[in-house]
Amino acid sequence: MSLSPGSPDSAAGSVAVDPNLDFAGTTPYEDYVQADVLTHLQHLRSDDPGEMVFLVTTQVMELWFTVIVHEWETAGRALREDRVPVAMDALKRSVRELEALNHSWRPLAQLTPAQFNAYRSALGEGSGFQSAMYRRMEFLLGEKSASMLVPHRGAPRVHSELEKALHEPSLYDEVLALLARRGLPVPAAVLGRDLAQRYEPSAEVEAVWAGIYADADQNGELVRLGEALSDVAELVWRWRNDHLVATRRAMGAKTGTGGSAGVAWLEKRAQKNVFPELWTARSHV
Numbered sequence: 001m002s003l004s005p006g007s008p009d010s011a012a013g014s015v016a017v018d019p020n021l022d023f024a025g026t027t028p029y030e031d032y033v034q035a036d037v038l039t040h041l042q043h044l045r046s047d048d049p050g051e052m053v054f055l056v057t058t059q060v061m062e063l064w065f066t067v068i069v070h071e072w073e074t075a076g077r078a079l080r081e082d083r084v085p086v087a088m089d090a091l092k093r094s095v096r097e098l099e100a101l102n103h104s105w106r107p108l109a110q111l112t113p114a115q116f117n118a119y120r121s122a123l124g125e126g127s128g129f130q131s132a133m134y135r136r137m138e139f140l141l142g143e144k145s146a147s148m149l150v151p152h153r154g155a156p157r158v159h160s161e162l163e164k165a166l167h168e169p170s171l172y173d174e175v176l177a178l179l180a181r182r183g184l185p186v187p188a189a190v191l192g193r194d195l196a197q198r199y200e201p202s203a204e205v206e207a208v209w210a211g212i213y214a215d216a217d218q219n220g221e222l223v224r225l226g227e228a229l230s231d232v233a234e235l236v237w238r239w240r241n242d243h244l245v246a247t248r249r250a251m252g253a254k255t256g257t258g259g260s261a262g263v264a265w266l267e268k269r270a271q272k273n274v275f276p277e278l279w280t281a282r283s284h285v
């Protein structure tokens with residue numbers, strides 16, 4: 001087979017045009033994707049052959065966190081502008097992305113303690129707990145916490161992005177503001193809440209969702225929005241639980257590299273549901 005551009009394809013009896021091979025500098029693919037940068041960011045710290053997939057899975061998850069943050073910021077902006085279809089498109093994309101993110105657990109889901117120990121000490125005090133992009137996801141879900149900025153004091157860009165996200169409305173704040181603009185009785189205290197604090201469930205908001213779900217014919221668009229948010233919440237819960245089970249398999253009840261109690265601490269974190277009233281309202285429909 002010839003590598004020269006534009007060689008005749010005699011089998012088909014027609015002229016097939018081959019891809020370009022001739023570029024003065026780096027390829028246009030490289031210029032866009034930066035694959036050379038991306039595939040040289042794997043600085044292993046042990047000789048164990050299993051460390052590579054641990055590091056790359058973590059990097060892949062960071063990239064998915066970045067995409068999902070982008071989708072939820074898009075959805076939040078669109079909701080603020082009352083462009084619900086644009087928000088729905090971004091939320092639905094994020095659901096597919098969360099599914100892909102969750103499938104990324106597969107290569108790490110069945111590590112034995114001996115396999116994990118083979119490179120665990122190379123991680124030092126490094127822990128996913130220190131992931132700033134994961135915190136941005138949590139902030140967008142309404143799980144705000146100023147103390148989560150503390151580990152990033154030494155990294156000005158990361159710290160200022162997180163600080164900005166702490167004070168901005170979460171995706172759920174934007175949803176509740178939309179419901180209020182549609183005339184639904186979302187309490188003023190919820191609408192005017194301190195955005196830097198964790199969102200606390202409200203009985204009145206629960207009643208608003210119960211009312212929306214009780215009359216799906218009248219509230220089709222809002223029910224679809226509620227269901228897209230429930231899909232997001234369910235997949236976040238699944239990510240946390242898959243992480244918990246992978247951790248339980250890989251290290252039992254040992255202390256985490258980040259200094260927490262490990263599985264016991266993760267168990268508490270994995271119990272919670274984001275967008276709480278979307279779950280509790282179901283008991284009243």
Ligand code: HEM
Pocket residue numbers: 057058061062108111126127128129130131134243246247250251255256257258259260261262263265266269
């Ligand atoms: C089997 C491999 C893994 C084990 C054994 C493990 C273990 C742990 C432990 C024990 C914690 C609690 C904090 C600590 O003391 O370190 C934690 C937190 C965390 N890990 Fe992992 N982890 C694994 C893989 C991953 C991967 C691939 C990611 C992807 C980025 C990740 C992201 C996180 C995040 C975001 C937290 C904080 C959770 C929260 O704040 O609720 N972990 N991990």
